[in-house]
Amino acid sequence: MTRRHQQIAEALRRAIADGRHPVGSALPSEAQLADAHGVSRGTVRQALAALLAEGLIGSRQGARHLVLSTAPGQSLTELRSFARWARAGGHRPGGQVLDSARGTADGEEAALLQLPPDAEVLRVLRVRTLDGEPVLLERTVYAGWIADAVEELPADCESVTQALLDSRGPVFAHGEHHLDALAAGTVDAQKLRVRRGSPLLRVRRTTATAEGRPVETADDRYRPGEVVFSVRNSTQANPLARARAD
Amino acid sequence: MTRRHQQIAEALRRAIADGRHPVGSALPSEAQLADAHGVSRGTVRQALAALLAEGLIGSRQGARHLVLSTAPGQSLTELRSFARWARAGGHRPGGQVLDSARGTADGEEAALLQLPPDAEVLRVLRVRTLDGEPVLLERTVYAGWIADAVEELPADCESVTQALLDSRGPVFAHGEHHLDALAAGTVDAQKLRVRRGSPLLRVRRTTATAEGRPVETADDRYRPGEVVFSVRNSTQANPLARARAD
DNA sequence: GAGTGGTCTAGACCACATT
DNA sequence: ATGTGGTCTAGACCACTCA
Structure with missing residues (x-):
């Protein structure tokens, strides 16, 4: 049971992706x-607002909506798994669990996962490879219930x-990502085959179910040069924007 | 002449910031x-949609809107200027142009800015400070028309x-950001006062007008530890449900 | 069961763009 | 001058939450 505005948005996305509305062309008017x-x-x-927020189209008062791009690529606004993303880019994903151990949540972990202090968690250290090359070292903390x-x-x-989708249904719905850079530590350097102290892109993320129940929190460290994160955005999604510095 | 929905959104933001609607409390109903x-x-x-997009409030069908945080976090989903972001965080922004020169676009720049080869561009090297400390080195290429x-x-x-908003109207509407990490080069190290080779967070971005006309493309390098980029996302369309204050 | 947000309708007026 | 998107209204019904 999808909503009408979602169906229309999806139809427009397909039409844009198919080239029926090429980049640079104008969409039919809202009335049409x-x-x-x-x-x-x-x-x-309502449907157009969704495409606006995705950066697929632009708008100006008085003129028709313009098609700006055919499809967002790899983007943090889509919650895709590493494997899905890799295959979409034509690469062969791989991975290996290096360590997996149960333990109790420390203060920060408990806060991130909204668990009581000392709740049981599962810590997993995983290396991810792209075409056989290690590109990502993933330290994940899963809530006990999963x-x-x-x-x-x-x-x-x-x-x-x-695998979790197959066994447990849609587990991941929301995500919060924090990105920064840091120098590779000893473990990072060894597992990612870079020199100690060389730059890594770090993504700390927490994902949650549709109800807002946190599932996992992770510290992902990427070897640079292999992976770039992209975000596309727009001020027009909602009419906030507008400056006026005070 | 501000729109009614903007006035209402602003009134709600103030009320939340002032503590008249504390975090965790429910807003009055839409009818009220x-x-x-x-x-x-x-x-x-319309006003509530703006706060929803900023992550200030959350919503569930059947229940009232909940206040999630008092201030929007730095997020790539909002196209804010460095100065605005700094002030929102209670910091004093500064900046200095180190170099500014006209030139012709190279192949990559022309492609990013959708200009003909060898079109005229303006290159600016700028350092940005937070409370007097340099945190960001910005290499910007502006299209000739701006x-x-x-x-x-x-x-x-x-x-x-x-400044551009005041003089030229809303110039920035869409943005595409690519994030990765790299080692500080000689110039980076000197201007950001870090050691050569130390990790930096790089954001390559291109921004465009509402019509999709590219305005500038930039290579921003952040000193780590000072700035973290956050992205909140969801598998569903816009609704930005839960949040977590740090 | 009452209240609330999510969705949708069928109008209307204005500011702006294009011709 | 006409068409378009931006804004706003005053209703309506449904799905959901909560007491």
């Missing part, structure tokens, strides 16, 4: 779209996300 | 807000974004 889909203009505007499902996975499991 | 401001529910929903407006700005201009 409303007519074509048999809905009111408000519903069409730990069993994770421990049952094989050590060389290609996609934890996919 | 509509009544209080003398507008229809649709207008109130170069005049940029060159007229004072070298110690605090906010280029703001």
